[in-house]
Amino acid sequence: MSRPVLNILLMAPLLAAALSAQAQSAASTSSTDEIAKYRQMLADGNPAELWEMRGQELWKKKAGPSQQSLEQCDLGKGPGITKGAYAELPRHFKDTDKVMDLEQRLMHCRITLQGLTREQASKTPFGSAGNPSDIEALVAFLTAESRGMTLAISTRHPAEKQAYEIGKKIFYYRAGSHDFACATCHSVDGQRIRLQDLPNLTNKANAQAAYASWPAYRVSQGEVRSMQHRLNDCFRQQRFPVPDYASxxxxxxxxxLAKSADGAVMNAPALKR
Known part of the structure:
Protein backbone atom coordinates (compact mmCIF):
# COMPACT_ATOMS: atom_id res chain seq x y z
CA MET A 1 0.00 0.00 0.00
CA SER A 2 1.43 3.37 -0.98
CA ARG A 3 2.12 5.95 1.74
CA PRO A 4 -0.40 8.53 0.35
CA VAL A 5 -3.18 5.92 0.50
CA LEU A 6 -2.10 4.88 4.01
CA ASN A 7 -2.13 8.52 5.15
CA ILE A 8 -5.66 8.97 3.80
CA LEU A 9 -6.86 5.85 5.64
CA LEU A 10 -5.26 7.01 8.88
CA MET A 11 -6.78 10.47 8.56
CA ALA A 12 -10.28 9.25 7.68
CA PRO A 13 -11.47 8.67 11.27
CA LEU A 14 -10.21 12.10 12.36
CA LEU A 15 -11.87 13.77 9.38
CA ALA A 16 -15.16 11.96 10.06
CA ALA A 17 -15.07 13.04 13.71
CA ALA A 18 -14.39 16.64 12.73
CA LEU A 19 -17.23 16.66 10.20
CA SER A 20 -19.58 15.05 12.74
CA ALA A 21 -18.73 17.67 15.37
CA GLN A 22 -19.22 20.43 12.80
CA ALA A 23 -22.59 18.98 11.79
CA GLN A 24 -23.70 18.68 15.43
CA SER A 25 -22.65 22.26 16.08
CA ALA A 26 -24.55 23.46 13.01
CA ALA A 27 -27.61 21.47 14.05
CA SER A 28 -27.41 22.86 17.56
CA THR A 29 -27.15 26.42 16.28
CA SER A 30 -29.98 25.79 13.83
CA SER A 31 -32.23 24.39 16.59
CA THR A 32 -31.48 27.32 18.87
CA ASP A 33 -32.25 29.78 16.08
CA GLU A 34 -35.51 28.04 15.22
CA ILE A 35 -36.63 28.02 18.87
CA ALA A 36 -35.83 31.73 19.12
CA LYS A 37 -37.90 32.39 15.96
CA TYR A 38 -40.78 30.33 17.37
CA ARG A 39 -40.77 32.32 20.62
CA GLN A 40 -40.67 35.58 18.70
CA MET A 41 -43.69 34.58 16.61
CA LEU A 42 -45.72 33.78 19.73
CA ALA A 43 -44.51 36.69 21.84
CA ASP A 44 -47.16 39.12 20.57
CA GLY A 45 -49.90 36.75 21.64
CA ASN A 46 -48.48 35.29 24.84
CA PRO A 47 -51.21 33.14 26.45
CA ALA A 48 -49.95 34.37 29.85
CA GLU A 49 -52.21 37.39 29.27
CA LEU A 50 -55.19 35.16 30.07
CA TRP A 51 -53.64 34.26 33.43
CA GLU A 52 -52.91 37.93 34.08
CA MET A 53 -56.55 38.89 33.49
CA ARG A 54 -57.83 36.11 35.74
CA GLY A 55 -55.29 37.06 38.40
CA GLN A 56 -56.49 40.67 38.36
CA GLU A 57 -60.05 39.48 38.86
CA LEU A 58 -59.00 37.25 41.76
CA TRP A 59 -57.06 40.15 43.32
CA LYS A 60 -60.26 42.21 43.44
CA LYS A 61 -62.65 39.37 44.28
CA LYS A 62 -63.97 38.97 47.83
CA ALA A 63 -63.17 35.47 49.03
CA GLY A 64 -62.51 33.29 52.04
CA PRO A 65 -64.29 33.20 55.42
CA SER A 66 -63.66 36.95 55.83
CA GLN A 67 -65.13 37.74 52.41
CA GLN A 68 -62.35 40.21 51.68
CA SER A 69 -60.41 40.97 48.51
CA LEU A 70 -56.62 41.14 48.35
CA GLU A 71 -56.67 44.84 47.47
CA GLN A 72 -55.24 45.77 50.88
CA CYS A 73 -52.39 43.25 50.63
CA ASP A 74 -49.06 44.98 51.25
CA LEU A 75 -46.43 43.61 48.87
CA GLY A 76 -43.81 45.99 50.23
CA LYS A 77 -44.82 49.32 48.73
CA GLY A 78 -47.94 49.88 50.82
CA PRO A 79 -51.40 48.27 51.02
CA GLY A 80 -52.87 47.66 47.58
CA ILE A 81 -49.88 48.98 45.61
CA THR A 82 -48.98 46.48 42.93
CA LYS A 83 -47.01 48.57 40.43
CA GLY A 84 -43.33 47.74 40.75
CA ALA A 85 -43.77 45.55 43.84
CA TYR A 86 -42.47 42.34 42.26
CA ALA A 87 -39.32 44.11 41.06
CA GLU A 88 -38.33 44.60 44.74
CA LEU A 89 -39.05 41.06 45.97
CA PRO A 90 -37.91 39.12 47.95
CA ARG A 91 -37.60 41.66 50.76
CA HIS A 92 -37.88 41.96 54.53
CA PHE A 93 -41.35 42.70 55.91
CA LYS A 94 -41.68 44.36 59.30
CA ASP A 95 -45.05 42.81 60.13
CA THR A 96 -43.69 39.26 59.88
CA ASP A 97 -40.05 40.11 60.63
CA LYS A 98 -38.88 37.85 57.86
CA VAL A 99 -37.81 37.91 54.23
CA MET A 100 -40.61 36.83 51.91
CA ASP A 101 -40.91 36.28 48.18
CA LEU A 102 -44.08 36.98 46.21
CA GLU A 103 -45.72 33.62 46.80
CA GLN A 104 -44.97 33.59 50.52
CA ARG A 105 -46.42 37.08 50.82
CA LEU A 106 -49.53 36.15 48.84
CA MET A 107 -50.08 33.22 51.18
CA HIS A 108 -49.69 35.56 54.17
CA CYS A 109 -52.28 37.98 52.75
CA ARG A 110 -54.76 35.25 51.90
CA ILE A 111 -54.50 34.01 55.50
CA THR A 112 -54.58 37.37 57.29
CA LEU A 113 -56.99 39.23 55.01
CA GLN A 114 -59.26 36.50 53.67
CA GLY A 115 -59.21 34.19 56.68
CA LEU A 116 -57.94 31.09 54.87
CA THR A 117 -55.94 28.41 56.64
CA ARG A 118 -52.38 27.78 55.48
CA GLU A 119 -53.55 24.58 53.80
CA GLN A 120 -56.31 26.44 51.94
CA ALA A 121 -53.99 29.31 50.96
CA SER A 122 -51.44 26.92 49.47
CA LYS A 123 -53.89 24.53 47.79
CA THR A 124 -53.12 23.86 44.13
CA PRO A 125 -50.01 26.03 43.86
CA PHE A 126 -49.35 24.62 40.38
CA GLY A 127 -52.12 24.14 37.83
CA SER A 128 -52.71 21.28 35.42
CA ALA A 129 -55.15 20.52 32.63
CA GLY A 130 -58.66 21.04 33.97
CA ASN A 131 -57.36 22.12 37.37
CA PRO A 132 -56.20 25.76 37.15
CA SER A 133 -54.25 27.40 39.95
CA ASP A 134 -55.47 30.66 41.46
CA ILE A 135 -51.96 31.22 42.81
CA GLU A 136 -50.34 31.08 39.37
CA ALA A 137 -52.97 33.49 38.04
CA LEU A 138 -52.31 35.95 40.88
CA VAL A 139 -48.55 35.59 40.36
CA ALA A 140 -48.95 36.29 36.62
CA PHE A 141 -50.95 39.46 37.32
CA LEU A 142 -48.61 40.79 40.01
CA THR A 143 -45.50 39.99 38.00
CA ALA A 144 -46.89 41.79 34.96
CA GLU A 145 -47.36 44.87 37.15
CA SER A 146 -43.55 45.19 37.16
CA ARG A 147 -43.03 44.62 33.42
CA GLY A 148 -40.53 47.14 32.04
CA MET A 149 -39.33 48.13 35.52
CA THR A 150 -35.82 47.67 36.88
CA LEU A 151 -35.14 44.88 39.35
CA ALA A 152 -33.94 46.48 42.58
CA ILE A 153 -33.25 43.93 45.32
CA SER A 154 -32.21 45.16 48.75
CA THR A 155 -29.76 43.36 51.02
CA ARG A 156 -29.51 46.27 53.45
CA HIS A 157 -31.51 44.64 56.22
CA PRO A 158 -29.56 41.93 58.12
CA ALA A 159 -32.30 39.39 57.38
CA GLU A 160 -32.06 40.15 53.65
CA LYS A 161 -28.30 39.73 53.72
CA GLN A 162 -28.66 36.45 55.62
CA ALA A 163 -31.25 35.14 53.13
CA TYR A 164 -28.89 36.01 50.26
CA GLU A 165 -25.98 34.15 51.87
CA ILE A 166 -28.14 31.09 52.61
CA GLY A 167 -29.42 31.14 49.02
CA LYS A 168 -25.85 31.29 47.73
CA LYS A 169 -24.90 28.24 49.81
CA ILE A 170 -27.92 26.37 48.46
CA PHE A 171 -26.97 27.27 44.88
CA TYR A 172 -23.51 25.70 45.29
CA TYR A 173 -24.50 22.84 47.62
CA ARG A 174 -23.88 19.42 46.07
CA ALA A 175 -25.73 16.35 47.31
CA GLY A 176 -28.22 13.69 46.31
CA SER A 177 -27.78 10.52 44.30
CA HIS A 178 -26.19 12.45 41.41
CA ASP A 179 -24.03 14.76 43.56
CA PHE A 180 -25.63 17.75 41.80
CA ALA A 181 -25.97 21.38 42.76
CA CYS A 182 -27.79 24.23 41.05
CA ALA A 183 -24.31 25.31 39.98
CA THR A 184 -23.71 21.97 38.22
CA CYS A 185 -25.97 23.11 35.39
CA HIS A 186 -25.87 26.88 35.85
CA SER A 187 -22.27 27.98 36.41
CA VAL A 188 -20.71 27.06 33.06
CA ASP A 189 -21.03 28.74 29.66
CA GLY A 190 -22.57 26.93 26.71
CA GLN A 191 -24.25 24.01 28.50
CA ARG A 192 -27.60 22.61 27.46
CA ILE A 193 -29.98 19.70 28.08
CA ARG A 194 -31.43 18.44 24.79
CA LEU A 195 -32.71 21.68 23.16
CA GLN A 196 -32.77 23.65 26.42
CA ASP A 197 -30.00 26.18 26.96
CA LEU A 198 -28.70 26.30 30.54
CA PRO A 199 -27.79 29.90 31.37
CA ASN A 200 -24.66 30.52 33.41
CA LEU A 201 -26.24 32.29 36.37
CA THR A 202 -22.85 33.33 37.73
CA ASN A 203 -22.62 35.64 34.71
CA LYS A 204 -24.59 38.82 35.47
CA ALA A 205 -25.94 39.33 31.96
CA ASN A 206 -27.15 35.72 31.81
CA ALA A 207 -28.62 35.94 35.31
CA GLN A 208 -30.50 39.10 34.36
CA ALA A 209 -31.90 37.61 31.15
CA ALA A 210 -33.01 34.44 32.93
CA TYR A 211 -34.50 35.91 36.09
CA ALA A 212 -36.31 38.78 34.37
CA SER A 213 -38.26 36.35 32.18
CA TRP A 214 -39.78 34.30 35.01
CA PRO A 215 -42.61 33.54 35.74
CA ALA A 216 -43.41 32.35 32.24
CA TYR A 217 -45.97 30.59 30.09
CA ARG A 218 -44.55 27.17 29.22
CA VAL A 219 -45.73 26.05 25.79
CA SER A 220 -44.88 22.41 26.54
CA GLN A 221 -47.13 22.43 29.62
CA GLY A 222 -49.83 24.89 28.58
CA GLU A 223 -49.56 26.67 31.93
CA VAL A 224 -48.01 29.75 33.48
CA ARG A 225 -45.27 28.57 35.81
CA SER A 226 -44.06 30.61 38.76
CA MET A 227 -40.54 30.91 40.13
CA GLN A 228 -41.54 28.49 42.91
CA HIS A 229 -42.47 25.89 40.28
CA ARG A 230 -39.26 26.47 38.35
CA LEU A 231 -37.06 26.00 41.42
CA ASN A 232 -39.04 23.02 42.70
CA ASP A 233 -38.53 21.37 39.31
CA CYS A 234 -34.79 22.01 39.53
CA PHE A 235 -34.67 20.30 42.93
CA ARG A 236 -36.55 17.35 41.45
CA GLN A 237 -34.08 17.05 38.58
CA GLN A 238 -31.19 17.18 41.04
CA ARG A 239 -32.85 14.20 42.82
CA PHE A 240 -33.22 16.34 45.96
CA PRO A 241 -36.32 16.20 48.19
CA VAL A 242 -38.72 18.80 46.80
CA PRO A 243 -39.09 21.67 49.32
CA ASP A 244 -42.47 22.51 50.80
CA TYR A 245 -44.39 25.12 48.87
CA ALA A 246 -43.50 28.70 49.92
CA SER A 247 -40.68 27.44 52.12
CA LEU A 257 -30.90 34.63 42.13
CA ALA A 258 -32.76 37.94 42.23
CA LYS A 259 -29.80 39.82 43.69
CA SER A 260 -27.51 38.22 41.09
CA ALA A 261 -29.83 39.68 38.44
CA ASP A 262 -30.09 43.13 40.07
CA GLY A 263 -30.61 45.90 37.52
CA ALA A 264 -32.44 43.70 35.00
CA VAL A 265 -35.49 45.06 33.20
CA MET A 266 -38.45 42.84 34.05
CA ASN A 267 -40.07 41.09 31.08
CA ALA A 268 -42.31 38.56 32.79
CA PRO A 269 -44.48 36.64 32.39
CA ALA A 270 -42.48 35.62 29.35
CA LEU A 271 -42.76 32.68 26.96
CA LYS A 272 -40.74 29.48 27.39
CA ARG A 273 -40.45 26.13 25.70
Whole structure:
Protein backbone atom coordinates (compact mmCIF):
# COMPACT_ATOMS: atom_id res chain seq x y z
CA MET A 1 0.00 0.00 0.00
CA SER A 2 1.43 3.37 -0.98
CA ARG A 3 2.12 5.95 1.74
CA PRO A 4 -0.40 8.53 0.35
CA VAL A 5 -3.18 5.92 0.50
CA LEU A 6 -2.10 4.88 4.01
CA ASN A 7 -2.13 8.52 5.15
CA ILE A 8 -5.66 8.97 3.80
CA LEU A 9 -6.86 5.85 5.64
CA LEU A 10 -5.26 7.01 8.88
CA MET A 11 -6.78 10.47 8.56
CA ALA A 12 -10.28 9.25 7.68
CA PRO A 13 -11.47 8.67 11.27
CA LEU A 14 -10.21 12.10 12.36
CA LEU A 15 -11.87 13.77 9.38
CA ALA A 16 -15.16 11.96 10.06
CA ALA A 17 -15.07 13.04 13.71
CA ALA A 18 -14.39 16.64 12.73
CA LEU A 19 -17.23 16.66 10.20
CA SER A 20 -19.58 15.05 12.74
CA ALA A 21 -18.73 17.67 15.37
CA GLN A 22 -19.22 20.43 12.80
CA ALA A 23 -22.59 18.98 11.79
CA GLN A 24 -23.70 18.68 15.43
CA SER A 25 -22.65 22.26 16.08
CA ALA A 26 -24.55 23.46 13.01
CA ALA A 27 -27.61 21.47 14.05
CA SER A 28 -27.41 22.86 17.56
CA THR A 29 -27.15 26.42 16.28
CA SER A 30 -29.98 25.79 13.83
CA SER A 31 -32.23 24.39 16.59
CA THR A 32 -31.48 27.32 18.87
CA ASP A 33 -32.25 29.78 16.08
CA GLU A 34 -35.51 28.04 15.22
CA ILE A 35 -36.63 28.02 18.87
CA ALA A 36 -35.83 31.73 19.12
CA LYS A 37 -37.90 32.39 15.96
CA TYR A 38 -40.78 30.33 17.37
CA ARG A 39 -40.77 32.32 20.62
CA GLN A 40 -40.67 35.58 18.70
CA MET A 41 -43.69 34.58 16.61
CA LEU A 42 -45.72 33.78 19.73
CA ALA A 43 -44.51 36.69 21.84
CA ASP A 44 -47.16 39.12 20.57
CA GLY A 45 -49.90 36.75 21.64
CA ASN A 46 -48.48 35.29 24.84
CA PRO A 47 -51.21 33.14 26.45
CA ALA A 48 -49.95 34.37 29.85
CA GLU A 49 -52.21 37.39 29.27
CA LEU A 50 -55.19 35.16 30.07
CA TRP A 51 -53.64 34.26 33.43
CA GLU A 52 -52.91 37.93 34.08
CA MET A 53 -56.55 38.89 33.49
CA ARG A 54 -57.83 36.11 35.74
CA GLY A 55 -55.29 37.06 38.40
CA GLN A 56 -56.49 40.67 38.36
CA GLU A 57 -60.05 39.48 38.86
CA LEU A 58 -59.00 37.25 41.76
CA TRP A 59 -57.06 40.15 43.32
CA LYS A 60 -60.26 42.21 43.44
CA LYS A 61 -62.65 39.37 44.28
CA LYS A 62 -63.97 38.97 47.83
CA ALA A 63 -63.17 35.47 49.03
CA GLY A 64 -62.51 33.29 52.04
CA PRO A 65 -64.29 33.20 55.42
CA SER A 66 -63.66 36.95 55.83
CA GLN A 67 -65.13 37.74 52.41
CA GLN A 68 -62.35 40.21 51.68
CA SER A 69 -60.41 40.97 48.51
CA LEU A 70 -56.62 41.14 48.35
CA GLU A 71 -56.67 44.84 47.47
CA GLN A 72 -55.24 45.77 50.88
CA CYS A 73 -52.39 43.25 50.63
CA ASP A 74 -49.06 44.98 51.25
CA LEU A 75 -46.43 43.61 48.87
CA GLY A 76 -43.81 45.99 50.23
CA LYS A 77 -44.82 49.32 48.73
CA GLY A 78 -47.94 49.88 50.82
CA PRO A 79 -51.40 48.27 51.02
CA GLY A 80 -52.87 47.66 47.58
CA ILE A 81 -49.88 48.98 45.61
CA THR A 82 -48.98 46.48 42.93
CA LYS A 83 -47.01 48.57 40.43
CA GLY A 84 -43.33 47.74 40.75
CA ALA A 85 -43.77 45.55 43.84
CA TYR A 86 -42.47 42.34 42.26
CA ALA A 87 -39.32 44.11 41.06
CA GLU A 88 -38.33 44.60 44.74
CA LEU A 89 -39.05 41.06 45.97
CA PRO A 90 -37.91 39.12 47.95
CA ARG A 91 -37.60 41.66 50.76
CA HIS A 92 -37.88 41.96 54.53
CA PHE A 93 -41.35 42.70 55.91
CA LYS A 94 -41.68 44.36 59.30
CA ASP A 95 -45.05 42.81 60.13
CA THR A 96 -43.69 39.26 59.88
CA ASP A 97 -40.05 40.11 60.63
CA LYS A 98 -38.88 37.85 57.86
CA VAL A 99 -37.81 37.91 54.23
CA MET A 100 -40.61 36.83 51.91
CA ASP A 101 -40.91 36.28 48.18
CA LEU A 102 -44.08 36.98 46.21
CA GLU A 103 -45.72 33.62 46.80
CA GLN A 104 -44.97 33.59 50.52
CA ARG A 105 -46.42 37.08 50.82
CA LEU A 106 -49.53 36.15 48.84
CA MET A 107 -50.08 33.22 51.18
CA HIS A 108 -49.69 35.56 54.17
CA CYS A 109 -52.28 37.98 52.75
CA ARG A 110 -54.76 35.25 51.90
CA ILE A 111 -54.50 34.01 55.50
CA THR A 112 -54.58 37.37 57.29
CA LEU A 113 -56.99 39.23 55.01
CA GLN A 114 -59.26 36.50 53.67
CA GLY A 115 -59.21 34.19 56.68
CA LEU A 116 -57.94 31.09 54.87
CA THR A 117 -55.94 28.41 56.64
CA ARG A 118 -52.38 27.78 55.48
CA GLU A 119 -53.55 24.58 53.80
CA GLN A 120 -56.31 26.44 51.94
CA ALA A 121 -53.99 29.31 50.96
CA SER A 122 -51.44 26.92 49.47
CA LYS A 123 -53.89 24.53 47.79
CA THR A 124 -53.12 23.86 44.13
CA PRO A 125 -50.01 26.03 43.86
CA PHE A 126 -49.35 24.62 40.38
CA GLY A 127 -52.12 24.14 37.83
CA SER A 128 -52.71 21.28 35.42
CA ALA A 129 -55.15 20.52 32.63
CA GLY A 130 -58.66 21.04 33.97
CA ASN A 131 -57.36 22.12 37.37
CA PRO A 132 -56.20 25.76 37.15
CA SER A 133 -54.25 27.40 39.95
CA ASP A 134 -55.47 30.66 41.46
CA ILE A 135 -51.96 31.22 42.81
CA GLU A 136 -50.34 31.08 39.37
CA ALA A 137 -52.97 33.49 38.04
CA LEU A 138 -52.31 35.95 40.88
CA VAL A 139 -48.55 35.59 40.36
CA ALA A 140 -48.95 36.29 36.62
CA PHE A 141 -50.95 39.46 37.32
CA LEU A 142 -48.61 40.79 40.01
CA THR A 143 -45.50 39.99 38.00
CA ALA A 144 -46.89 41.79 34.96
CA GLU A 145 -47.36 44.87 37.15
CA SER A 146 -43.55 45.19 37.16
CA ARG A 147 -43.03 44.62 33.42
CA GLY A 148 -40.53 47.14 32.04
CA MET A 149 -39.33 48.13 35.52
CA THR A 150 -35.82 47.67 36.88
CA LEU A 151 -35.14 44.88 39.35
CA ALA A 152 -33.94 46.48 42.58
CA ILE A 153 -33.25 43.93 45.32
CA SER A 154 -32.21 45.16 48.75
CA THR A 155 -29.76 43.36 51.02
CA ARG A 156 -29.51 46.27 53.45
CA HIS A 157 -31.51 44.64 56.22
CA PRO A 158 -29.56 41.93 58.12
CA ALA A 159 -32.30 39.39 57.38
CA GLU A 160 -32.06 40.15 53.65
CA LYS A 161 -28.30 39.73 53.72
CA GLN A 162 -28.66 36.45 55.62
CA ALA A 163 -31.25 35.14 53.13
CA TYR A 164 -28.89 36.01 50.26
CA GLU A 165 -25.98 34.15 51.87
CA ILE A 166 -28.14 31.09 52.61
CA GLY A 167 -29.42 31.14 49.02
CA LYS A 168 -25.85 31.29 47.73
CA LYS A 169 -24.90 28.24 49.81
CA ILE A 170 -27.92 26.37 48.46
CA PHE A 171 -26.97 27.27 44.88
CA TYR A 172 -23.51 25.70 45.29
CA TYR A 173 -24.50 22.84 47.62
CA ARG A 174 -23.88 19.42 46.07
CA ALA A 175 -25.73 16.35 47.31
CA GLY A 176 -28.22 13.69 46.31
CA SER A 177 -27.78 10.52 44.30
CA HIS A 178 -26.19 12.45 41.41
CA ASP A 179 -24.03 14.76 43.56
CA PHE A 180 -25.63 17.75 41.80
CA ALA A 181 -25.97 21.38 42.76
CA CYS A 182 -27.79 24.23 41.05
CA ALA A 183 -24.31 25.31 39.98
CA THR A 184 -23.71 21.97 38.22
CA CYS A 185 -25.97 23.11 35.39
CA HIS A 186 -25.87 26.88 35.85
CA SER A 187 -22.27 27.98 36.41
CA VAL A 188 -20.71 27.06 33.06
CA ASP A 189 -21.03 28.74 29.66
CA GLY A 190 -22.57 26.93 26.71
CA GLN A 191 -24.25 24.01 28.50
CA ARG A 192 -27.60 22.61 27.46
CA ILE A 193 -29.98 19.70 28.08
CA ARG A 194 -31.43 18.44 24.79
CA LEU A 195 -32.71 21.68 23.16
CA GLN A 196 -32.77 23.65 26.42
CA ASP A 197 -30.00 26.18 26.96
CA LEU A 198 -28.70 26.30 30.54
CA PRO A 199 -27.79 29.90 31.37
CA ASN A 200 -24.66 30.52 33.41
CA LEU A 201 -26.24 32.29 36.37
CA THR A 202 -22.85 33.33 37.73
CA ASN A 203 -22.62 35.64 34.71
CA LYS A 204 -24.59 38.82 35.47
CA ALA A 205 -25.94 39.33 31.96
CA ASN A 206 -27.15 35.72 31.81
CA ALA A 207 -28.62 35.94 35.31
CA GLN A 208 -30.50 39.10 34.36
CA ALA A 209 -31.90 37.61 31.15
CA ALA A 210 -33.01 34.44 32.93
CA TYR A 211 -34.50 35.91 36.09
CA ALA A 212 -36.31 38.78 34.37
CA SER A 213 -38.26 36.35 32.18
CA TRP A 214 -39.78 34.30 35.01
CA PRO A 215 -42.61 33.54 35.74
CA ALA A 216 -43.41 32.35 32.24
CA TYR A 217 -45.97 30.59 30.09
CA ARG A 218 -44.55 27.17 29.22
CA VAL A 219 -45.73 26.05 25.79
CA SER A 220 -44.88 22.41 26.54
CA GLN A 221 -47.13 22.43 29.62
CA GLY A 222 -49.83 24.89 28.58
CA GLU A 223 -49.56 26.67 31.93
CA VAL A 224 -48.01 29.75 33.48
CA ARG A 225 -45.27 28.57 35.81
CA SER A 226 -44.06 30.61 38.76
CA MET A 227 -40.54 30.91 40.13
CA GLN A 228 -41.54 28.49 42.91
CA HIS A 229 -42.47 25.89 40.28
CA ARG A 230 -39.26 26.47 38.35
CA LEU A 231 -37.06 26.00 41.42
CA ASN A 232 -39.04 23.02 42.70
CA ASP A 233 -38.53 21.37 39.31
CA CYS A 234 -34.79 22.01 39.53
CA PHE A 235 -34.67 20.30 42.93
CA ARG A 236 -36.55 17.35 41.45
CA GLN A 237 -34.08 17.05 38.58
CA GLN A 238 -31.19 17.18 41.04
CA ARG A 239 -32.85 14.20 42.82
CA PHE A 240 -33.22 16.34 45.96
CA PRO A 241 -36.32 16.20 48.19
CA VAL A 242 -38.72 18.80 46.80
CA PRO A 243 -39.09 21.67 49.32
CA ASP A 244 -42.47 22.51 50.80
CA TYR A 245 -44.39 25.12 48.87
CA ALA A 246 -43.50 28.70 49.92
CA SER A 247 -40.68 27.44 52.12
CA UNK A 248 -37.88 29.65 53.43
CA UNK A 249 -35.47 27.49 51.41
CA UNK A 250 -37.05 28.57 48.13
CA UNK A 251 -37.22 32.19 49.30
CA UNK A 252 -33.51 32.21 50.16
CA UNK A 253 -32.54 30.73 46.80
CA UNK A 254 -34.82 33.22 45.05
CA UNK A 255 -33.14 36.05 46.97
CA UNK A 256 -29.73 34.92 45.73
CA LEU A 257 -30.90 34.63 42.13
CA ALA A 258 -32.76 37.94 42.23
CA LYS A 259 -29.80 39.82 43.69
CA SER A 260 -27.51 38.22 41.09
CA ALA A 261 -29.83 39.68 38.44
CA ASP A 262 -30.09 43.13 40.07
CA GLY A 263 -30.61 45.90 37.52
CA ALA A 264 -32.44 43.70 35.00
CA VAL A 265 -35.49 45.06 33.20
CA MET A 266 -38.45 42.84 34.05
CA ASN A 267 -40.07 41.09 31.08
CA ALA A 268 -42.31 38.56 32.79
CA PRO A 269 -44.48 36.64 32.39
CA ALA A 270 -42.48 35.62 29.35
CA LEU A 271 -42.76 32.68 26.96
CA LYS A 272 -40.74 29.48 27.39
CA ARG A 273 -40.45 26.13 25.70
Missing amino acids: DTITALTMF
